[in-house]
Amino acid sequence: MSIFVDENTKVVYQGLTGSQGRFYGLRNRDYGTQVVAGTNPKKAGTDVEGIPIFASVGDAVDATGANASCIFIPAPGVRAAVMEAAEGGVEFIVCITEGVPAHDEAWFYNKLKRDFPGVQLLGPNCPGIISPGKCNIGITAGEIAKEGGPVGIVSRSGTLTYQALYELKTQGVGVTTCVGIGGDPVPGTSFIDCLEAFEADPETKAVMMFGEIGGSAEEEAAAFIASSMTKPVVSYIAGMTAPPGRKMGHAGAIVSGGKGTAAAKMEALTEAGVKVGNNPTEAGELMVGVVREHGWI
């Protein structure tokens, strides 16, 4: 089993007619994802290599039964695109776009919680989600992920997500689902949402969690792991050498007022019984060790 998406997920791409949307939309379809529709109010009625274009997500849902959306809309249009997807009736929204203003993110996060509690938003500023062999929504390269299990991955960083997938694949370890929650200050899906889902998923036996500096999401995840997780967790925190007060690549990756340092996060996770690697490869090796120890491969 996988979390959030599976082989029955039908995806509508908002921005499929744009260069990025088209490139990744078609790549996702080639991977095997059910890419059932695209949207563009000016190009409704046309198609992108056989994928029909609708004026809105609502129209696409009515015509195709889409239950997820993937947003490839430039940052200024993301707030409207997220609301259009929620109002259109999809249950899962993946927003890839980077550079969304933090006030917009805080606004639509709370708006969704209030008016569309059943909708799960992933991102913005994330690589998307892949359940190897079943569904790939976003910009992850499908070929670096081995299908099956027993590991679930959740990460704030795109490239580190790929690193984790690749480390495990080279060691012959499969992945149930890999979720990139994104590096922005207000991510729609948190570590805890994913950890909860992995804990409930019978096929996921262990979880790999890649965090980074800034905010307190890792500390909150550590508290959750200590109180509510039975499955082993392996972690890596990026940003050991980050200078304070600088945004390190992601809008949310900033050490401010001495808070959100990598050292503090690693300590909190270690205290919660998590095995913490000093670099992504070491984390990968720790995970492989856990999997071998339990005889899962």
Add this chain to the structure above:
Amino acid sequence: MDLLEYQGKQFFASFGIPTSDGQAVSDVDAAVAAADAVGYPVVVKAQVHVGGRGKAGGVKLANNADEARTHATDILGLDIKGHIVRTVWIEHASDIATEYYVSFTLDRSAKKHLGMLSAEGGVEIETVAVENPDAIAKIWVDPVDGLTDEQCRAWVAAANLDPDATEGLVDLLTKLYTAYSDGDADLAEVNPLIITTDGRVHALDAKVTLDANAQYRHDGWEVYDATQVRDEREEAAHAKGPAVRGSRGFGRHHRQRRRPGHEHAGRGQPGGRLGGQLPRHRRRRQRRRDGRGARDHQPRPPGQVHLHQHLRWHHPG
């Protein structure tokens, strides 16, 4: 994007928040002229992106032109925690009755905006938070609702401030929230927020950080961008940033990766633009703005053609 104090005050003033009038100057004669213009006594304040200016001797009161000259001379060029003072802000000194603290920022855990208000102004809020946490009244504002009048009044009451100043405070805090929210700030802090001896509420300082992701919807942020302090590496990254990302909003990892076989000469590819150079269509646009035509380009003098360019032009394939 961190604003200097005077930029923060101008930012606040554009949302109707009362701040002191003044002038930002970068040499001593201009400082004295500015002091004469705003009226003595004046405060000469160093404009640097770092706290603790007062303790470092970067904030001085001047009662006349001689004192203004002395202080401006001392402060301009002063090194405050590694930041050299290039600009001073001259404003008329305020008559302070009481000092408070107020700020809005995003609470990433609660995913709501956090407002902090305290009767203990003029000192570092981190110190207050450790030594006397009860002195800080906190509210969490839902971004969808914004700061309501009712919520704001309850907040002011909870902070135990001067009851006579309630109306003025509610008005200023409402405007400050608007500046924080509509102005796309990551942080809007006033420390101290003062009540003057004649009972007015006034922002005596301004600490503002703007969300660079929102620059596309605000005119005039270029002036703030120009005063950012960056080291060499950050400057190089910044120079490339907008060229790669542009206002269309996709991130670096989208733009830099070219699909194989894609017939586009992008950055770092043969025939492509150089690092830090704008794409061709934007270079053209820039030339048009500068009043230069495409044909005004100065050809490279003979003898300076690099071998690899010669080979590419004259021996394709």
